[in-house]
Amino acid sequence: MNSFKTMLMTAALVAPGALLAGVSHAQVGGVAVVDPDGAVGNSNAWKTAASQLQTTYKATLDQAEARRQAIANEIQPLVAKAQADQKANVPQAQLQTQLQAIQAKEQAGNAELQRMTLPYARARGYAIEQIQAQLKAAIDAAAARKKASIVIGPNDVVHLDPAGDLTADVTTELNRLVPSVSIAPPANWQPGQQGGAAAPAPANTKQPQGR
Numbered sequence: 001m002n003s004f005k006t007m008l009m010t011a012a013l014v015a016p017g018a019l020l021a022g023v024s025h026a027q028v029g030g031v032a033v034v035d036p037d038g039a040v041g042n043s044n045a046w047k048t049a050a051s052q053l054q055t056t057y058k059a060t061l062d063q064a065e066a067r068r069q070a071i072a073n074e075i076q077p078l079v080a081k082a083q084a085d086q087k088a089n090v091p092q093a094q095l096q097t098q099l100q101a102i103q104a105k106e107q108a109g110n111a112e113l114q115r116m117t118l119p120y121a122r123a124r125g126y127a128i129e130q131i132q133a134q135l136k137a138a139i140d141a142a143a144a145r146k147k148a149s150i151v152i153g154p155n156d157v158v159h160l161d162p163a164g165d166l167t168a169d170v171t172t173e174l175n176r177l178v179p180s181v182s183i184a185p186p187a188n189w190q191p192g193q194q195g196g197a198a199a200p201a202p203a204n205t206k207q208p209q210g211r
Contacts, residue, residue, distance in 0.1 A: 032148035032166045033157050034139055039170035040131050045181045049127040052183050057120040064116045071109035078102050126185035129192075131178055138173035142166045 040046055054061070082098040114121075143151050146166060 031150045032164045034166040035154045038167045042171045043174040045131050045178050049181050123183045125191050127181045127183050130181040134177040138170045141173045142169035
């Protein structure tokens with residue numbers, strides 16, 4: 001059931017490469033690095049929104065955690081029996097049937113938990129998308145201020161002088177561009193939209209780190 005914790009961390013932040021590809025190269029300078037996850041996760045808007053989400057959806061998250069524990073308690077005896085049967089060398093077909101039953105129960109449990117936490121996940125995605133909308137501008141501004149002509153993501157780095165890390169600068173720009181966000185998505189909002197208006201959907205998703 002660890003997938004439930006992963007699910008709660010899921011959010012809609014575009015992949016670093018998609019954002020960095022459009023950074024302005026107008027100025028001649030050095031190469032800089034930025035971690036978009038770190039920049040967003042450290043922004044004032046996200047920290048405030050994360051706190052508001054935990055408060056607003058506390059009852060929902062508590063209920064989901066209680067249900068997760070209950071589902072885990074239901075599955076644990078089935079797993080223990082399958083393990084015991086395996087040691088007892090029961091027929092493979094019987095073990096396979098037990099495994100399928102366990103997997104089906106876990107999948108059903110995860111689907112139930114996703115339904116329970118959908119309001120939280122939707123509000124969280126909306127908050128992150130509002131910050132995401134300013135991330136490209138923040139990277140451009142930070143790169144221009146540091147006179148960086150090329151900006152790459154952290155996964156491409158083999159050596160980095162601390163002076164070449166723009167992450168904190170991008171966070172500063174985000175704090176200026178988007179000081180706060182709403183955690184109340186419009187009724188017709190869907191991921192990849194701002195205020196209900198269509199916007200390009202990201203090719204990949206990534207969440208802010210542990211905030």
